[in-house]
Amino acid sequence: xxxxxxxxxxxxxxxxxxxxxxxxxxxxxxxxxxxxxxxxxxxxxxxxxxxxxxxxxxxxxxxxxxxxxxxxxxxxxxxxxxxxxxxxxxxxxxxxxxxxxxxxxxxxxxxxxxxxxxxxxxxxxxxxxxxxxxxxxxxxxxxxxxxxxxxxxxxxxxxxxxxxxxxxxxxxxxxxxxxxxxxxxxxx
Numbered sequence: 001x002x003x004x005x006x007x008x009x010x011x012x013x014x015x016x017x018x019x020x021x022x023x024x025x026x027x028x029x030x031x032x033x034x035x036x037x038x039x040x041x042x043x044x045x046x047x048x049x050x051x052x053x054x055x056x057x058x059x060x061x062x063x064x065x066x067x068x069x070x071x072x073x074x075x076x077x078x079x080x081x082x083x084x085x086x087x088x089x090x091x092x093x094x095x096x097x098x099x100x101x102x103x104x105x106x107x108x109x110x111x112x113x114x115x116x117x118x119x120x121x122x123x124x125x126x127x128x129x130x131x132x133x134x135x136x137x138x139x140x141x142x143x144x145x146x147x148x149x150x151x152x153x154x155x156x157x158x159x160x161x162x163x164x165x166x167x168x169x170x171x172x173x174x175x176x177x178x179x180x181x182x183x184x185x186x187x188x
Contacts, residue, residue, distance in 0.1 A: 034068035034076070038113050039085070039186060042067045043078060064136035068110065076110065076184070081131050084124065085115055085184030089139060095119075095159040095174040098146040102182035112184065120183040122149035122169045125162040128183075134164060141165050143179040 033049040034042030046066040067076035067085055077086045087110075090101050098119050105117035120128075125147060134140045141164045149160040151171045158171030161178045172178070 030073070032069060032071055034066065035070065039067065039078070039115055042076075042112065064132065067112075075137075077133075077137050079128060079131055079133070082124070082127050083186050084128070085112070085117075085186065086128065086133065086137060087117070087182040087184070088137075089143070090180040090182060092177045093146070093180050094177060095146045095161075098178070098180040099148065101180055105182050105184075110184070114187045115184040116187065117182045117184045119146060119148040120162075120181065122147045122160055122162055124183050125164070126167060126169075129164060129167050144170075145181050146178045 031049055033046035035045075036042070037045070043065050046069065050066060063080045065078045065080065067078045069075045074088050076088070078084075079086065087102075087105065090098075093101060102117050102119045106112075106115070110117065125145065144161045144163050147160050147162050147169065149169065151158045151160050151169070159174035159176075160169045160171055162169055
């Protein structure tokens with residue numbers, strides 16, 4: 001039997017209408033779901049355990065669905081408008097190490113058939129921001145994230161990180177530490 005424990009706090013409401021989305025809050029739900037099977041099976045498992053856990057963002061008709069949550073509370077979220085799976089914050093790293101961290105998720109941590117994880121591009125971050133990731137996924141706006149995007153500058157090529165509060169892409173030295181979120185590309 002699965003146990004559901006709600007902890008009140010200040011993140012986002014699950015299962016409310018888009019007009020209510022920004023006005024209500026629930027912090028976290030303890031429990032595990034979506035730990036095995038294909039992507040659709042994992043979403044179904046989480047939906048069964050947390051029936052109101054899909055999040056419709058207030059500015060769009062986009063829906064974010066919980067794919068997986070382990071006993072530590074690490075979550076994966078599916079953006080139905082882009083067909084991408086987004087990881088929780090993975091820590092901080094240089095851009096090269098961030099790419100390795102994301103590539104290793106497919107083989108080690110998440111092992112979802114037909115989903116390959118990588119460091120998101122600047123465009124993928126921009127689309128996720130437009131689709132309401134900041135409302136759906138906790139702590140999204142708290143830090144800058146490495147992207148797989150490079151930028152030509154007067155001194156050569158700069159690595160680019162994404163600034164979620166503004167949606168800007170900014171060049172930086174690839175050895176600088178920045179936060180890491182990974183994106184899963186669904187193969188059909």
